[in-house]
Amino acid sequence: MFSTVRKLCFGRSVPEFFSSTPRQALTLARFRRGPRVSLHRECSGRRYNVPPSAEFVARVSGIPTMAKLPFRESADGLDAAFVGVPIDTGTSNRPGARFGPRQIRVESAMLRAYNSGTRAAPYESLMVADIGDVNVNVYDLKDTCRRIREAYRKILATGCIPLTMGGDHTIAYPILQAVAEKYGPVGLVHVDAHADTSDVVLGEKIGHGTPFRRCVEEGLLDCKRVVQIGLRGSGYSADSYEWSRAQGFRVVQVEECWFKSLAPLMSEVRAQMGSGPVYLSFDIDALDPGFAPGTGTPxxxxxxxxxxVEIIRGCRGLNLVGCDLVEVSPPYDTTGNTALTGANLLFEMLCVLPKMKYY
Known part of the structure; x- marks a missing residue:
């Protein structure tokens, strides 16, 4: 292998070729030391977790953690953590989202260390790891919500920012309970085909169609700093979003998004959110099912x-305290493309967190 790499260096020695920039030096370190590499944080003595490069370690090898990052038992010492919440007990149509975190991790092997579009360098900025899944109760949704809430209290107590892989959208409710306990009412960027503000569905108040109604009732959201983007579909009334608007939410129906860049919209959203804490919740069904068919309610x-991607990149500069990507249902997309899209959107979320380094 060394001779192959030497050839790729156009006749120069490997140290000469890889020594001109920090990125190139890091690539050489990966080559020399193997799949798990640490990079020093300047002036602090801390090290970062750097996933192995597919230049030297085959994507199909190893245990499929998110982005092939190290697995950690807890969020202690981490700036950000990927965490799975594998439930679909709250779904109203197609099941399967309980397998979302697992498939997202598998497809995330395609991710590389740098964001070529924004030049973000997440693994030179933050200590990141995969901390596994919440131990949910697949037989009892209310107990699962309790377990999620308690797990996120522990994560947030460490100062870590959770990047959540769902699971159905019910999970946003207990996560935001824990988030609001730490930060108070937060702003919300909610990207979805559905408002998820129903009161009661089939006699139940907890499900994937009700989380943000519950959050408002409990004072978890700063309602003047809530935006819902991509809402669409037939409704149970002539104005399915009347309740959202009555709370002070900004509602951006999908018709306002057709045939245009959303960068101008996100400029307005950043002004709306200000400097306060913000949570980003992204339902994969916000995307057209032609792009993301593997979801429960297309x-x-x-x-x-x-x-x-424009929406997530438009969150750069916000005080993000947590993010989620929910409703990936692998059984409805045998290509894996929905999970692959979800993995990339989660990477984009990582790349807009506070304290991110950009080249």
């Missing part, structure tokens, strides 16, 4: 993946 005429 609606036609949705956002494009480009617009999804």
């Amino acid at each position: 609606e036609i005429a949705g956002l494009t993946p480009i617009q999804g």
Whole structure:
């Protein structure tokens, strides 16, 4: 292998070729030391977790953690952590989202260390790891919510920012309970085909169609700093979003997004959110099912993946205290593309967290 790498260096020695920039030096370190590499944080003595490069370690090898990052038992010492919440007990249509975190991790092997579009360097900025899944109760949704809430209290107590892989959208409710306990009422950037503000569905108040109604009732959201983007589909009334608007939410229906860049919208959203804490919740069904068919409640005429990326990149500069990507249902997309899209959107979320380094 060394001779192959030497050839790629156009006749120069490996040390000469890889010594000109920090990125190149890091690549050489990966080559020399193997799949797990640490990079010093300047002036602090801390080290970062750097996933192995597919230049030297095959993507199909190893245990499929998120982005092939190290697994950690807890969030202690981490700036950000990927965590799975594998439930679909709250779904109203297609099941399967309980397998979302697992498939997202598998597809995340395609992710590399740098964001070529924004030049973000997450693994030179933050200590990140995969801390596994919440131990949910697949037979009892209310007990699962309790378990999620308690798990996130522990994560947030360490100062770590959770990047959550769902699971159905019910999980946003107990997560935001824990988030609001730490930060008070937060702003919300909610990207979804559905408002998820129903009161009671089939006699139940907890499910994937009700989380943000519960959050408002409990004072978890700063309602003047809530935006819902991509809402669409047929409704149970002529104005399905009347309740959201009555709370002070900004509602951006999908028709306002068709055929345009969402960068101008996100400029307005940043002004709306200000400097206070913000939570980002992204339902994969916000994207058109032509792009992301593997989800439980698909609606036609949705956002494009480009617009999804624009929304997340537009959150750069916000005081993000947590993010989630929910409702990936692998059984409904045998190609894996929905989970692959979800993995990339989670990486984009990582790349807009506070204290991110950009080249």
